[in-house]
Amino acid sequence: MGASESGQHAVTAMPVSGALRALAVMVVVSSLLSWGTMAIGGGRPEAVDVSDPAMLTGLVMASAVGLASAIALAVRSVGWGALRWRPCSANDAVWAVLMVIPSLGIGYACTAVLTRLGLGSKPQMIVEGMLTTPSAAALAFGLAYSLVGASILEEGLFRGIIQPAFSIQYGPAAGIAITAVLFGLVHLADPWAVVPIVAIGAIAGWLRHRSGGLGAPILFHSANNLVAFAFTVLAS
Numbered sequence: 562m563g564a565s566e567s568g569q570h571a572v573t574a575m576p577v578s579g580a581l582r583a584l585a586v587m588v589v590v591s592s593l594l595s596w597g598t599m600a601i602g603g604g605r606p607e608a609v610d611v612s613d614p615a616m617l618t619g620l621v622m623a624s625a626v627g628l629a630s631a632i633a634l635a636v637r638s639v640g641w642g643a644l645r646w647r648p649c650s651a652n653d654a655v656w657a658v659l660m661v662i663p664s665l666g667i668g669y670a671c672t673a674v675l676t677r678l679g680l681g682s683k684p685q686m687i688v689e690g691m692l693t694t695p696s697a698a699a700l701a702f703g704l705a706y707s708l709v710g711a712s713i714l715e716e717g718l719f720r721g722i723i724q725p726a727f728s729i730q731y732g733p734a735a736g737i738a739i740t741a742v743l744f745g746l747v748h749l750a751d752p753w754a755v756v757p758i759v760a761i762g763a764i765a766g767w768l769r770h771r772s773g774g775l776g777a778p779i780l781f782h783s784a785n786n787l788v789a790f791a792f793t794v795l796a797s
Contacts, residue, residue, distance in 0.1 A: 591627025
């Protein structure tokens with residue numbers, strides 16, 4: 562097994578309060594920018610046309626700016642080294658790709674349960690916009706962000722900043738679990754997706770703990786988004 566979370570003690574890490582402050586910055590900045598974008602495009606979330614290229618681009622940028630702001634705040638306190646932006650070993654890369662299978666299985670199981678209960682589910686807002694936009698440029702931008710930008714920024718914040726803080730304070734298992742739940746809760750705009758996203762967060766957290774760096778969770782996140790999007794396209 563690769564370097565574990567216990568190695569974090571040798572590296573400066575944010576306290577839990579600082580990690581939660583960074584998370585709050587992400588939520589506030591992303592929410593304000595998203596609401597502003599939707600206000601321009603229609604006012605109410607249910608009235609927004611996410612297929613509109615400008616709307617889709619604006620929502621993607623809102624997410625990116627919020628995440629980048631949170632990471633920037635954390636880096637000012639602890640420096641880049643604490644995030645461990647290092648690649649993963651070949652063995653960890655294999656694990657990262659293989660873990661896409663249970664991740665998607667949990668997602669489809671949740672969809673089946675929701676359908677059985679008559680609640681239904683649909684793609685997340687940005688994914689829905691990517692599936693329906695008439696603009697090839699907007700689709701390419703959204704896809705690039707999903708595969709690269711979101712994978713790097715979300716893992717940088719959640720597995721690079723938040724998880725180590727909770728792991729050092731409460732232990733690796735609690736750190737992984739708490740971070741995964743927080744990761745799911747920030748996606749409440751798509752409530753049907755929260756449980757699968759918590760599962761994604763838990764798997765990414767385990768990979769972070771197993772490998773000791775962000776390379777494996779970033780690879781997993783990107784591969785999971787790619788396969789999930791491909792299956793959604795095929796099913797639509």
